[in-house]
Amino acid sequence: MTYFIVVAVAMAVLAIIIYNGLVRARLRVREGWSAVDVQLQRRTSLIPNLVETVKGYAAYERDTITRVVQSRAALTSAEGPREAAAANAELTAALGTLFALSEAYPDLKANQSYLLLQHDLRDTENKIAFARNYYNGAVEEYNTRVQSVPGVLVARPFRFDAAEFFTADEAARAVVEVDVRTTSEPPSRNPAR
Numbered sequence: 001m002t003y004f005i006v007v008a009v010a011m012a013v014l015a016i017i018i019y020n021g022l023v024r025a026r027l028r029v030r031e032g033w034s035a036v037d038v039q040l041q042r043r044t045s046l047i048p049n050l051v052e053t054v055k056g057y058a059a060y061e062r063d064t065i066t067r068v069v070q071s072r073a074a075l076t077s078a079e080g081p082r083e084a085a086a087a088n089a090e091l092t093a094a095l096g097t098l099f100a101l102s103e104a105y106p107d108l109k110a111n112q113s114y115l116l117l118q119h120d121l122r123d124t125e126n127k128i129a130f131a132r133n134y135y136n137g138a139v140e141e142y143n144t145r146v147q148s149v150p151g152v153l154v155a156r157p158f159r160f161d162a163a164e165f166f167t168a169d170e171a172a173r174a175v176v177e178v179d180v181r182t183t184s185e186p187p188s189r190n191p192a193r
Contacts, residue, residue, distance in 0.1 A: 018154040025142035029163045032135030036166060039128040040075060047072045050117045057108035058101050068094040081166040132166050139163040
């Protein structure tokens with residue numbers, strides 16, 4: 001009888017230890033997603049200033065500017081890692097096209113506000129990459145605990161579901177084609193020269 005009590009107590013302690021480990025791992029996933037979300041929000045907050053700066057120099061590039069604004073809106077309203085990853089990939093492609101415009105507009109390329117915004121966005125991209133790597137590492141650790149023995153024995157009854165990775169969709173992996181030709185003639189770039 002004492003043997004069964006000892007085994008039952010040992011099993012209960014083991015279940016508590018596993019449960020607490022799953023809770024810690026799930027909290028790291030949430031922390032990781034929060035870091036990604038903060039950087040994505042930082043990025044979207046920089047975009048209106050960038051768009052306004054570009055509008056002043058590249059008024060004929062409405063399609064590109066509209067694509068950036070729509071991509072930003074999609075990222076802002078994205079729910080969860082999968083939607084955010086797809087919206088982020090679209091925004092990255094749209095920003096790449098927008099940055100390529102600076103080659104066609106030398107005054108824009110020399111504008112200090114534009115250069116500062118471009119630097120801030122690149123810095124934010126690096127922070128997003130770091131946060132995404134941390135988040136995906138936390139997801140991998142958590143999913144391993146949830147899906148392997150003995151964790152799965154505790155995870156299923158307590159509804160610890162696998163977390164979603166932040167991954168790029170197939171469209172984001174494609175090479176982005178950039179066309180910097182304008183739809184109309186741009187205004188005179190440097191009339192003094």
